[in-house]
Amino acid sequence: xxxxxxxxxxxxxxxxxxxxxxxxxxxxxxxxxxxxxxxxxxxxxxxxxxxxxxxxxxxxxxxxxxxxxxxxxxxxxxxxxxxxxxxxxxxxxxxxxxxxxxxxxxxxxxxxxxxxxxxxxxxxxxxxxxxxxxxxxxxxxxxxxxxxxxxxxxxxxxxxxxxxxxxxxxxxxxxxx
Amino acid sequence: xxxxxxxxxxxxxxxxxxxxxxxxxxxxxxxxxxxxxxxxxxxxxxxxxxxxxxxxxxxxxxxxxxxxxxxxxxxxxxxxxxxxxxxxxxxxxxxxxxxxxxxxxxxxxxxxxxxxxxxxxxxxxxxxxxxxxxxxxxxxxxxxxxxxxxxxxxxxxxxxxxxxxxxxxxxxxxxxx
DNA sequence: TATTGTTATACTCTATAACTATA
DNA sequence: TATAGTTATAGAGTATAACAATA
Numbered sequence: 001x002x003x004x005x006x007x008x009x010x011x012x013x014x015x016x017x018x019x020x021x022x023x024x025x026x027x028x029x030x031x032x033x034x035x036x037x038x039x040x041x042x043x044x045x046x047x048x049x050x051x052x053x054x055x056x057x058x059x060x061x062x063x064x065x066x067x068x069x070x071x072x073x074x075x076x077x078x079x080x081x082x083x084x085x086x087x088x089x090x091x092x093x094x095x096x097x098x099x100x101x102x103x104x105x106x107x108x109x110x111x112x113x114x115x116x117x118x119x120x121x122x123x124x125x126x127x128x129x130x131x132x133x134x135x136x137x138x139x140x141x142x143x144x145x146x147x148x149x150x151x152x153x154x155x156x157x158x159x160x161x162x163x164x165x166x167x168x169x170x171x172x173x174x175x176x177x
Numbered sequence: 178x179x180x181x182x183x184x185x186x187x188x189x190x191x192x193x194x195x196x197x198x199x200x201x202x203x204x205x206x207x208x209x210x211x212x213x214x215x216x217x218x219x220x221x222x223x224x225x226x227x228x229x230x231x232x233x234x235x236x237x238x239x240x241x242x243x244x245x246x247x248x249x250x251x252x253x254x255x256x257x258x259x260x261x262x263x264x265x266x267x268x269x270x271x272x273x274x275x276x277x278x279x280x281x282x283x284x285x286x287x288x289x290x291x292x293x294x295x296x297x298x299x300x301x302x303x304x305x306x307x308x309x310x311x312x313x314x315x316x317x318x319x320x321x322x323x324x325x326x327x328x329x330x331x332x333x334x335x336x337x338x339x340x341x342x343x344x345x346x347x348x349x350x351x352x353x354x
Numbered sequence: 355t356a357t358t359g360t361t362a363t364a365c366t367c368t369a370t371a372a373c374t375a376t377a
Numbered sequence: 378t379a380t381a382g383t384t385a386t387a388g389a390g391t392a393t394a395a396c397a398a399t400a
Contacts, residue, residue, distance in 0.1 A: 007299045013319045014307055020322035025202030027329045030249060043366080063382065072207065076368055078383055100376045100381040122184045125195055132328035135190075137321045142190045144314045145197035151309035152204045220389080240359065250392055255360055257390085277358040277399045 028129055035124050040117040045070060045080050047121075050089060050114050053106035062095060063102045089113055205306055212301050217294040218264075222247060222257050224298075227266060227291050230283035239272060240279045266290055 010018070029044065036042045042050070048070045053059050063077060071077040081104055084090040089110035095101030106114075130138065187195070206221065213219045219227070225247045230236050240254060248254045258281055261267040266287035272278025283291075307315065 006296050007303070010299060010302065010307075013312075013315050014302075016319035016323060017315050018302055018306065020319060020326045021198075021202055022206070024322050024325050024329065025198055025206075027326075029199070029202075045367085064380090071368090073369055074382065075370080075384080079367075082383095095381090098377080098381080102382065119183050122187060125187065125191075126184070128329055128332065129195065129198075129325060130187075130191055132324050133321065137324070138190050138194050140317050141321050142193035142197060144310065144318050145201050146193060147309050147314070148201050148306060149197045149204075152201065152305055155305065222390085241357090248391090251359065252361080252393080253391055259360095272358090275358080275400075279359065 024129075028125075031128055032121065032124055035120050036117055039120045040113045042113065042117060043080075045076075046084055046089075047117065049080060049084060049104075050106060050110055053090065053104065054111060054114050059106040059111075061104055063104060066104060084110070201306075205302075208305055209298065209301055212297050213294055216297045217290045219290065219294060220257075222253075223261055223266075224294065226257060226261060226281075227283060227287055230267065230281065231288060231291050236283040236288075238281055240281060243281060261287070 033044050036044060036047050040047075049066060052066060052069055053061055063074075063081070066081070067074055067077045071080065081090060081092065085092055087109075089107055091105045091107055093103050093105065095103045133141070210221050213221060213224050217224075226243060229243060229246055230238055240251075240258070243258070244251055244254045248257065258267060258269065262269055264286075266284055268282045268284055270280050270282065272280045310318070
């Protein structure tokens with residue numbers, strides 16, 4: 001039925017690049033998350049949001065722009081920005097031009113947290129990620145991964161995927177003992 | 178108090194490598210997770226577990242070995258393997274040599290799911306990740322990321338981290354509007 | 355005493371759908 | 378009608394700590 005023609009298997013280098021990418025990013029992210037939590041009680045997403053805001057000239061972004069850069073769903077962004085606002089690290093205000101819009105601004109406290117968190121963040125990156133690499137390795141990594149990123153961004157996420165019924169997901173009638 | 182000497186900032190290539198790595202792996206993982214869910218109702222972790230088991234000669238691994246390779250906490254592994262077992266994709270049995278141990282084995286059904294899921298998985302990797310890369314890019318990526326992975330593995334996770342009190346995390350007394 | 359694995363529990367995060375308001 | 382954002386809700390996943398059994 002769902003017999004898709006089997007694509008040719010990946011060769012060792014392709015597999016190696018994929019597996020190493022997944023493992024490296026998982027470990028790196030895990031460690032960075034711990035550091036951010038310990039140093040500033042930030043989740044990674046929250047850090048990304050703050051860092052994104054801190055990078056703009058006026059510390060300001062529309063919600064939609066933030067969502068596009070960092071989070072996958074609108075509601076998820078609302079949730080995270082809500083947490084940041086409660087903590088006083090960002091402020092929300094109605095958008096000037098578009099009355100539907102909401103503008104998010106990083107606060108002084110937000111910048112302070114960012115500053116408090118950065119040194120440890122960089123330490124982790126150096127020790128865990130950059131340390132074993134030569135200059136040219138880093139250059140090549142940046143170049144190649146940037147190509148991939150641009151490619152990914154250029155591909156529209158395909159919508160309308162067919163859903164299947166649940167099989168492995170947790171089921172209320174979990175008969176298994 | 179916690180005045181760590183500010184490390185020198187990262188240069189553009191270092192930052193580029195880091196940001197691109199995070200973005201590429203996030204997008205890739207996100208897309209792959211959707212594919213695995215649609216094609217086989219598997220989460221990424223579950224797929225990793227099945228794939229790990231399927232890779233061994235006898236389709237068998239000790240719990241601890243699985244945890245080291247894939248998951249970060251023991252209880253998390255117990256949870257995931259429990260789901261897979263309920264779905265009939267793996268079986269658990271007492272370990273032969275060590276009476277404390279538990280051996281996990283992939284079942285026929287597990288191998289079927291794996292086979293059903295692989296083609297689409299490879300498709301995603303090709304289209305999203307490998308497509309814009311030249312052979313030498315892939316080789317270099319695999320080489321450099323493998324260096325990083327080996328380095329990461331060689332670093333013992335530092336234990337005994339000081340905990341902080343919650344600040345940004347959701348608080349029960351969420352006074353906000 | 356140390357290790358293997360499970361269980362109970364609490365909590366974070368994410369996504370979907372329904373909804374409001376403006377363009 | 379389409380878009381921006383919020384809310385309600387439900388569910389998955391994870392970690393921590395306590396626990397049982399064996400080495």
